[in-house]
Amino acid sequence: MTTGSSILSPETQAAPQAAGSDFAQALLDRMRDAAYALDANWRFVAFNAACERHFGVGRAEVLGRDIRDALPGVLDGELEREYRKAMQERRELEIEFDSRVDPSIRVSARLFPLGDGIGAVIHDLTRDRALEAALRHSETGLRRLVESNIVGIMVSDAAGGILEANEAFLSLIGRDRRDLDAGRLNWRELTPPHLLDRDDAAIADALRQGACRPFEKEYLHADGSVVPVQIAFTPLPGRGERFICVILDLTERRRSEAALRKSEARYRAVFEQAAVGVEWLSLDGRIIDANGRLCAMLGYERDEIIGRASRDLTHPDDRGELDRLLARLLTGEIDSYAIDKRYLRKDGSPVWIRVTSSLAGNDAGLHRISIVEDVTERKRAERSLSEREAQLSAIFEQATVGLAQTDLDGRFVLVNDRYCELVGRSRAELIGLGVQDVTHPDDVPRNVEMIARSVETGAPFAIEKRYVRPDGRIVWVHNNVTIVRGGDGEPRGIVAVCLDVSERRAADERQRLLMREVDHRAKNALAVVQALVRLTRAETQEGFVSAVEGRVAALARTHTLLAKAQWSGVELTSLLETELAPYGSGERESVALDGPAAWLVPDAVQPLGMIFHELATNAAKYGALAAATGKVRISWKRDPTTSGLELSWDESGGPDCAAPARHGFGSTLVERNVRHLGGRIETEWRPEGLRLTLRLPARLLTFPRDVAPAEPRPAVPAARRLDGRRVLVVEDETTLALMAERILADLGCVPVGVATTLTDAIRLASSEDIDMAILDVNLRGRSVQPVAEVLRERGIPFLFATGYGQVDWESGQTPILRKPFQHDDLARALFQLDQGQPDQGQPDQGR
Numbered sequence: 001m002t003t004g005s006s007i008l009s010p011e012t013q014a015a016p017q018a019a020g021s022d023f024a025q026a027l028l029d030r031m032r033d034a035a036y037a038l039d040a041n042w043r044f045v046a047f048n049a050a051c052e053r054h055f056g057v058g059r060a061e062v063l064g065r066d067i068r069d070a071l072p073g074v075l076d077g078e079l080e081r082e083y084r085k086a087m088q089e090r091r092e093l094e095i096e097f098d099s100r101v102d103p104s105i106r107v108s109a110r111l112f113p114l115g116d117g118i119g120a121v122i123h124d125l126t127r128d129r130a131l132e133a134a135l136r137h138s139e140t141g142l143r144r145l146v147e148s149n150i151v152g153i154m155v156s157d158a159a160g161g162i163l164e165a166n167e168a169f170l171s172l173i174g175r176d177r178r179d180l181d182a183g184r185l186n187w188r189e190l191t192p193p194h195l196l197d198r199d200d201a202a203i204a205d206a207l208r209q210g211a212c213r214p215f216e217k218e219y220l221h222a223d224g225s226v227v228p229v230q231i232a233f234t235p236l237p238g239r240g241e242r243f244i245c246v247i248l249d250l251t252e253r254r255r256s257e258a259a260l261r262k263s264e265a266r267y268r269a270v271f272e273q274a275a276v277g278v279e280w281l282s283l284d285g286r287i288i289d290a291n292g293r294l295c296a297m298l299g300y301e302r303d304e305i306i307g308r309a310s311r312d313l314t315h316p317d318d319r320g321e322l323d324r325l326l327a328r329l330l331t332g333e334i335d336s337y338a339i340d341k342r343y344l345r346k347d348g349s350p351v352w353i354r355v356t357s358s359l360a361g362n363d364a365g366l367h368r369i370s371i372v373e374d375v376t377e378r379k380r381a382e383r384s385l386s387e388r389e390a391q392l393s394a395i396f397e398q399a400t401v402g403l404a405q406t407d408l409d410g411r412f413v414l415v416n417d418r419y420c421e422l423v424g425r426s427r428a429e430l431i432g433l434g435v436q437d438v439t440h441p442d443d444v445p446r447n448v449e450m451i452a453r454s455v456e457t458g459a460p461f462a463i464e465k466r467y468v469r470p471d472g473r474i475v476w477v478h479n480n481v482t483i484v485r486g487g488d489g490e491p492r493g494i495v496a497v498c499l500d501v502s503e504r505r506a507a508d509e510r511q512r513l514l515m516r517e518v519d520h521r522a523k524n525a526l527a528v529v530q531a532l533v534r535l536t537r538a539e540t541q542e543g544f545v546s547a548v549e550g551r552v553a554a555l556a557r558t559h560t561l562l563a564k565a566q567w568s569g570v571e572l573t574s575l576l577e578t579e580l581a582p583y584g585s586g587e588r589e590s591v592a593l594d595g596p597a598a599w600l601v602p603d604a605v606q607p608l609g610m611i612f613h614e615l616a617t618n619a620a621k622y623g624a625l626a627a628a629t630g631k632v633r634i635s636w637k638r639d640p641t642t643s644g645l646e647l648s649w650d651e652s653g654g655p656d657c658a659a660p661a662r663h664g665f666g667s668t669l670v671e672r673n674v675r676h677l678g679g680r681i682e683t684e685w686r687p688e689g690l691r692l693t694l695r696l697p698a699r700l701l702t703f704p705r706d707v708a709p710a711e712p713r714p715a716v717p718a719a720r721r722l723d724g725r726r727v728l729v730v731e732d733e734t735t736l737a738l739m740a741e742r743i744l745a746d747l748g749c750v751p752v753g754v755a756t757t758l759t760d761a762i763r764l765a766s767s768e769d770i771d772m773a774i775l776d777v778n779l780r781g782r783s784v785q786p787v788a789e790v791l792r793e794r795g796i797p798f799l800f801a802t803g804y805g806q807v808d809w810e811s812g813q814t815p816i817l818r819k820p821f822q823h824d825d826l827a828r829a830l831f832q833l834d835q836g837q838p839d840q841g842q843p844d845q846g847r
Contacts, residue, residue: 026360030371033123040087040116042066049335049358054122055101074100079109086111087118090167096125113167152229152247155236158203160188163242172229172249174222187245190219192226199233206233206243216250227251277353277372283330285310288367297353297374299346310370315342315350329359329368340375352379402477402498405484408455408491410435410448422477422500424469440466440474454483455491464501476505549822550617551610554579556820558609562602570605572598572645572701576634579612582824583625583632590625595636596703598645604700607673614666615649615692624654624689643698644679651689659685722830723748728773730754730761730787731801732780736819740774743826758782765790772833773798774817774826788814797833 028035029049037046043066047059055062055071062070068080075083079097086093092112099105106125111118152169156162162185170176179185188196195217205212214232221227230248235241277294279287290305298305298313305313314322318341325337336358342350357370402419406412412430420427423438436444443465450461460482467475477498484493557578561570573593580591600608616625616632624630636647651657660667674681677696684691727749731737737754744751752768755761758779765773765787773791775784777800784800791798803819817829 022361026369029358029360030356030369031121032356033121035119035121037114037119038067038083038117042068044070045117046119051122054099076100082109083111083118083120086113152249154187154245154247156187156243156245158241158243160186162187168249169247172221172227172247173219187219192218192220202231202233203241203243206235207241210235214248219247277374279310279370279372281310281368281370283366283368285326285368294372297345297351297372298343304346313343315344318342326357329357335359340379343372352376402496402500404430404435404496404498406435406494406496408493410451410494413493419498422475422498423467424471424473424475438467440468442466451481451494454481458483458485474502475500476502550613553820553822553825554609554613555606556818558606560818561609562605569599569601572600572636575600575605575609576612579609580616580632580634582822582828583616583620590631592631592633593635594633595647596638598636598638599702601700604677604696607677611670611673611694614670618666619651619654619690622655623657624651627654630654630689638703639695642695645694645696645701647694647696649690649692649694651691654689656687657685657689658687721748722827722834725749725771725830725834726752726769727830728752728755728761728764728768728770728798730765730774730779730784731776732756732778733776736776736801740826743823746823747827747830749830756780758784758786761787762790765794765796770794770796772796772830774830775800777802797836799829799833 025048028046031048031050034051034054035046035048036044036051039045043064044062045064047062049059052058055074057071067075079095079100082093082095090113092110094108094110096106096108099107104126106129108123108125110121110123113119152166152172154162154165154169161183162180165180165185167177170180173185173190175185188199191199198215198217202212202215212233214230216228216230219227219229228250230250232246233243234245235243275293277297278291279294280289281287286307286309287305290302292302295302295305311319311322318339322339322341325334325339328334329337336356338354338356340352340354343353345351352375354373354375355370357368360367360369400418402422403414403416404412404419405414411432411434415427415430417427420430423430425433425438430438435447439447447463447465450463453459454461460480462478462480464476464478467477469475478501479499480497482495483491484495486492558570558575561574561578572595576593583591619625619630619632624632630651630653633650633652634647635650636645638644639646671681674694677700679694679696679700681695682693725748727744729737729740729744729751731740731754737756741751741754752770753764755764756779761775761779761784764770770791773787773796775787775791775798777784788798788800799815799817801817801819801821815829815833817825821829
């Protein structure tokens with residue numbers, strides 16, 4: 001840049017300016033920002049390539065012309081006042097305004113005095129604000145340092161006298177030109193004493209070598225503060241021990257634009273101190289010169305890099321694009337180019353750089369100059385950001401919950417696939433729709449209210465609501481909603497995480513209905529028991545207890561079967577085996593079953609259970625099962641005419657059979673239950689035994705086609721006496737414990753004791769002489785498993801007694817006796833436990 005003003009005399013600066021003008025203009029043209037200089041009469045004296053691009057005019061068209069004539073409208077009243085202020089007050093200003101060339105672009109202008117005129121650097125703020133905040137901050141500082149080139153300059157002698165200095169240096173030390181003109185400034189006095197040896201060493205190097213390497217030191221500011229600087233001494237030819245010193249304020253990292261107008265020696269100092277790499281290259285791409293920053297960037301010494309081809313230092317994968325751009329530059333197709341590429345350091349590691357390159361000419365011929373910025377950290381940050389964005393995108397798209405983002409009006413701006421599945425719409429259909437368009441109308445007011453409260457308070461909220469799919473199906477969701485706020489704290493949008501809870505809601509509803517059903521069935525069962533108690537008749541108290549006990553046990557057994565099947569129905573064979581299990585013998589088959597697989601509907605199980613119980617009880621008292629040789633054969637088949645069930649009950653081998661003299665409650669119970677089921681019953685009192693035929697309608701059962709007819713099965717063997725067996729009873733219900741003790745006494749057993757707590761049970765199981773044990777599964781809310789482990793370690797057989805349909809923990813081969821049980825149920829279970837045989841009927845096996 002050439003401005004027509006200087007802190008040096010015309011005689012001092014003429015020769016260096018002539019020698020360095022091309023170099024200065026080349027550096028100016030490498031600047032990304034538009035930079036120009038005006039003299040005191042508002043005429044252009046410098047105009048870089050960026051200005052040509054910014055204003056759309058060539059340098060030759062404006063140099064020497066008044067800015068107001070050359071660029072009409074660029075300098076309006078407000079801007080002109082700022083320019084005049086900077087020129088009159090001789091101080092640096094920075095202003096921000098909309099570009100007069102393109103009002104859509106926001107720019108800043110840094111104005112600084114240059115002699116009698118003014119210099120200006122126009123910077124495009126719009127471009128910067130599009131970058132990442134961290135990169136923008138870093139690169140803006142770097143660009144200012146590289147492109148401004150504002151440095152402090154002084155002419156001094158070895159004794160410390162300051163003969164001349166520019167405004168940048170005077171501002172740096174907090175002094176003004178009056179102090180300089182009065183001779184009150186001495187750089188030695190401005191330097192902390194402990195650092196003067198650095199200056200002396202640098203002066204000695206400069207006198208001996210013609211220049212010194214830049215070094216760091218400090219100056220004392222007028223306000224007492226310390227200013228860190230980087231400085232270099234250059235001797236003035238033919239002026240004895242006088243030096244030109246270039247000072248870079250390390251606090252602000254800025255250099256004065258005036259440095260561009262100095263001699264080649266001074267520009268050399270700027271070249272060496274630049275915060276970016278600079279390289280001069282021949283047209284064939286060989287490096288003519290490189291500054292220290294570039295050498296440090298690549299890990300080479302200067303003499304190692306001079307003469308090498310820049311292409312050889314470029315990563316092989318980046319050479320193709322570089323060659324294409326260079327060819328276009330050399331043919332004049334483009335004036336300059338910028339490219340991100342990788343250089344290879346001396347150790348072979350890559351370093352990402354941004355190279356801005358163009359042609360520059362001087363008396364020595366045409367060359368190429370490149371500004372090289374290290375963008376490795378920026379690339380790493382971009383790559384990291386890209387990876388994070390990819391990860392977040394993958395998480396967003398692959399999430400098993402619905403994710404949606406809306407604006408503050410509830411319009412969708414972003415949704416994932418799962419959310420689209422929830423609402424039954426595609427992404428394209430949702431974008432632009434509002435949340436209220438997919439929400440059940442009854443839920444919209446509450447949703448809107450909660451969003452408004454969240455926007456006001458900043459607190460997230462959760463809501464369960466309904467979505468309505470296009471096909472009309474309702475989907476219940478649990479939404480966690482958060483308000484997204486910007487850096488200023490203002491709400492920007494809404495994010496919702498949506499979980500499909502339709503199954504849970506349905507399960508809740510099923511649970512509610514189940515509880516109602518359980519309540520109904522429990523009350524119904526109690527009513528049935530109450531009716532059985534009221535209607536049962538017997539000649540003795542023992543007979544009454546036995547009859548009621550048997551009928552209630554029959555109800556309990558059918559209830560257990562239904563519970564196991566989750567009230568979906570019961571297989572006919574299972575129902576018959578359960579009700580006839582008490583009536584059998586170890587040496588013979590007293591009961592035989594024969595028929596195909598048939599499933600009973602739930603409503604038929606309890607009445608049929610009562611029917612079979614009454615028939616079995618009657619056979620045991622008066623019929624075939626009352627004699628040792630008696631047998632009962634039960635067979636069934638599918639009625640080919642009605643598709644219903646035809647079941648035959650045949651007794652033989654018992655006492656002589658005759659019709660009963662009176663119609664008892666048992667017979668009435670059978671007939672009423674058959675009538676309730678919509679069936680028919682026929683009885684034939686033969687001398688050899690009762691024959692009964694039961695016919696049931698098809699609606700009460702199903703016959704699976706793929707199931708073969710069941711094989712005839714014998715009943716479970718009956719119990720015998722267990723004289724002298726010592727049995728431990730663990731039961732927390734007093735009534736049940738007393739009944740168990742009475743049954744044990746009837747069987748000839750010796751009760752060891754009754755434990756009602758887990759502590760007592762463990763004590764007795766560990767210390768007493770025991771042959772067998774009966775364990776209640778649940779002792780006052782605590783599992784009996786620890787007692788079972790003690791008995792298992794001692795090798796003592798035991799069984800579990802429980803009213804639960806299933807035992808939650810593994811019981812292995814341990815028999816399970818279902819409550820409520822009768823005398824014969826417990827007797828048979830203890831007999832088989834004593835014989836080491838797992839029971840196959842009642843009790844159930846805990847597998």
